[in-house]
Amino acid sequence: MGKSKAKRFRSAPFSPAGPQRAASGEGPAGEDGDGGSSAAELLEKLQHPSADVREFACASISKMLQQKHAIPAFLQRDVVRCLGPMLLDQSLAVRETAAGALRNLSACGGFEVCDDMVTKDIMTPLVALLKECSAGLEANEVSPMKCKDTKKNCVEDIANEAVNVLWNVCECNGTAVSVFNKEGCLDVVLQYLKKFSTNVDLALSVAHCLQTVTEDNPDLLSSFNASAHQVLESIMLSQDNTMEHILLRTLLAGSVWNIKDTIPSSSQASTINAILKIFSESLVVDAGETVIHMKEAETQRLKLTAEAETEENVGDTIDNSVLNEDDEMEEPPKGKVKRENDISDLLPSDKWELKQVTALLMAQQTALEIIVNMCCSEDPSDDEWEELSSSDESDLFMENSYDEGGGQPMSPLCLSAEVHAALMNNLIPKKILEKTAFPNSVAVDICTHSPSWKPLIRKMNTVQCRALTCLHSILLVSDVDCLGGASTLQSLAQHLSQLVFSQPEFPTHTEFLEAVTSAMRALLQTMASKNISQCMTPEQLMTLCEAGIHSGNISVRVNVVSILGIAGSVLAKIEDTAETLKMIGKFLLEVAMKDSSLVVAGEALDALFDVFADGTEAEKAAVQIKLLPALKEFQPVFKIRMRKEGKGQYSTDQLCVLDNVKMNLRRFIAYQETLGGKKTT
Structure with a gap:
């Protein structure tokens, strides 16, 4: 992700x-x-x-x-x-x-x-x-050079x-990118970028293109000389606060992040801070309030335009009474431009306000996506980390002893001091959290009743999902104290629970479910590692997991079984939780045995290992749900599935994880046999 x-x-x-x-x-x-x-x-x-x-x-x-x-x-x-x-x-x-x-x-x-x-x-x-x-x-x-019948600049268009x-x-x-590098296209598009103050549409197109070609393109880095850096820096420092210019600065900040290796080490910290300052400026704007304000402005503008046109038409009727039919077909008076002849990069000229809101939402989405990449820089990708982490935990936990209570949940990724400082200095975590809320209901209602504005609802939802994904990354790389301590995390847990359970119907939108369950998973892991009490009730937990496990999205299913494993491992250390552990164990067993994806089945087994690793309540629940005989019966089935389905369907990393799960399953069965005094000699 x-x-x-x-x-x-x-x-x-x-x-x-x-x-x-x-x-x-x-x-x-x-x-x-x-x-x-x-x-x-x-x-x-x-x-x-x-x-x-x-x-x-x-x-x-x-x-x-x-x-x-x-x-x-x-x-x-x-x-x-x-x-x-x-x-x-x-x-x-x-x-x-x-x-x-x-x-x-x-x-x-x-x-x-x-x-x-x-x-x-x-x-x-x-x-x-x-x-x-x-x-x-x-x-x-x-x-x-002006275009025919318009005031637009032909070369720039x-x-x-x-x-x-x-x-x-x-x-x-990739060939196109190679040609871009070889033909010196960077200097060409930077020349266009200098027109940002008079032609923001052209500058935005260049900025989008730059963000694309600078990503994972080491061959281009040598082309970024002092002059190129100066062009980017001058625009990033510009003070124009239209939404389009906010988007322009955000896109260019993303490009600068992509080429950070060309920046002298002495300037790294200040550059990273400048990048995150721009992202902060993008995120601080309330998109819902902007929608409301801009829609009111559009309504007022169109009203005034209609009144002016009515007055003009009355005048035209009087003037045209002396003209013949051929004269009426001539060009409109100077100053009037036929709207059907307008060429606009994003939206027609009579949609100026809509264009501004669209630019703002794109800026916020872009900022959040780049922050995720900043947190994941030079580390396994999000999905890879999720898949590898659970297996690593189980392996560590198996190789130590079950009596010690198992391994710690996922430990934070490495985040550079410069990025960490800039995130905190610019209050990025706080602004990310604000963006995880559902879109302003008044703004959504306005967009619902306007066909041309209706697509903004999806864009606002996308920003929310990106914010949840960003929150997930921040949780993985930040220290608890930096995030505000235990009370802040508990409030965050309540906030995420409210996102899921406050709606009349359980959310089914796949992108939202993947994002919110990823954030929940990271939060619960962080809280468990610091022995911070969890806030979700067993009923909420099971509701979430029973709904999520029916999702067609594998990441959602992986997340919910992992959440169940984390919560269960915490409950196993608390008295009088055997009944809840039984419910969790039965659920995870069924997922392990019936899910169509081996990745999900493996995650469910890992979760079982975590839940039933240690504790009197866990031992009691394991006996009552007959965990040991069920796993012994399932073990050969899992091996056969891996042999038949593994090759061709799963990546090398996924197969490595599944091999670890298979090994851990054997160890867990041996451990359970020892607990029951059934281990053969």
Whole structure:
């Protein structure tokens, strides 16, 4: 969850302005018939001598490529090799619409299509276009080139679409990243980034691309000289507080974290603190209140606009009474821009407020994801750590003696002093905790009743899930005292329980369940290691586990059986808990024997080892549920399952863990036989 690279494509594809007929839906782009013939006809028009026709064809292709079902017809007709030369067309409008079409192809087609684009050598014309745009930016400083019928800067618009294509193909293709390194694309995109104060859309596209290409790319590090660092630093220190600029600084802070090895050791601490200061500024903004405020602002703006247009229409009616019908078809007066001709990177221009909230939520999600990676840096990934930890605990506990009460739960990962200090100085744990709450109900209600704002509900839920995942990582790497001591952890346990149990219906959303159970697991492990009393009742515990074990997500099932093992091992040391331990033991036995995943079955066995490791109550419960004969009967079944299912279905790390579980099962059975005086001589 933490270290795995999150693949993200631009969610809002390019919407071409193009000639007016393209926007109207006339011609091939508006046909509902044979998609193949439409594709063939449009691709043929790319060779037309008229730039307007070529632009129309690119714009129409771009519109069609926003629909996934239309993509195969274009791929079969080699759309990449047809559109590639259009990136260097003599017409700037053709270049922009061609780049937009390729952006939509890469965004809507997914990873396989991006791979195919690189195989078809889209990088050659794309890199050439990017370099030409970079040179064009310098020329524009003297004489800006404006797009036809708009006030927009053509070179910057073309560059924006091209950078989005670059970002998408580099996201999933190593060859594209290699070309980025080899062709010196870093210097090119940094040139675009300098436009952040006047063209934030272009800067954001570059920032997204940089975050992608700097991740796990040691070959690029040598390209980050003092000048490159200076560009990034100047933007990170900028004071513009629009939501888009907050997102821009957050993305660039993530890129700087990726290239931290290029920063002198003497500056490491200050740089890490600067990164987390930016994340803190992103997280401190209340997204729910921002939604409410921005929606009110949008309503007021649209009301004023409607009133102004009504007054203007009255005036136009009087003025137009003396015009003939042909005059009425001419261009609108200067200062009025046709909305259907607007090209916006994320959202139409009449959705400014929505664009701001969207940028804020993306900034918060990005900040939380990077903090997770900072906590997991140079350590096993989240899932690997979870799988390895439980087995390591059992092995340690077996090799010592059962009479000593077993091994300690998961010990904290190593966190550098610089990162730890910056986390605490910027109050990051507190801000993460605030983001784990459910989204503001008023904001959710507002979004529910507005179709264009409704997608924000999912984005707010995603931020909550990322915050829970981040909380999980913070718990693993922080000392209890740094987190606020026992009372803070107990309050946190109550908070997490409330997240799960306060809703009318038990939550079934997989991403939320995985995130909240991961956080609960880490918290209970931390509390158990410090002998801090747990707050979940046995009834809540079983409700959580019985619901979670039916999830189709393996991580959720692993988490709930681990939670049960941790809680059970604590209860085993308390008097009069045999009945609860019996309930826990029966549940874990059933999971071990019946779960379709060997990983979950192995985790359930590990949990059993922890629960019944020691204590009078545990011994009593083990006898009553006939734990020993059940495990002896199950042992050969588990071996057979490992032999049959292990190869091909599970990773080397998972098989290593399962081998340890198998060994620990043999040891645990021997231990239980000793307790019952049944060990043979």
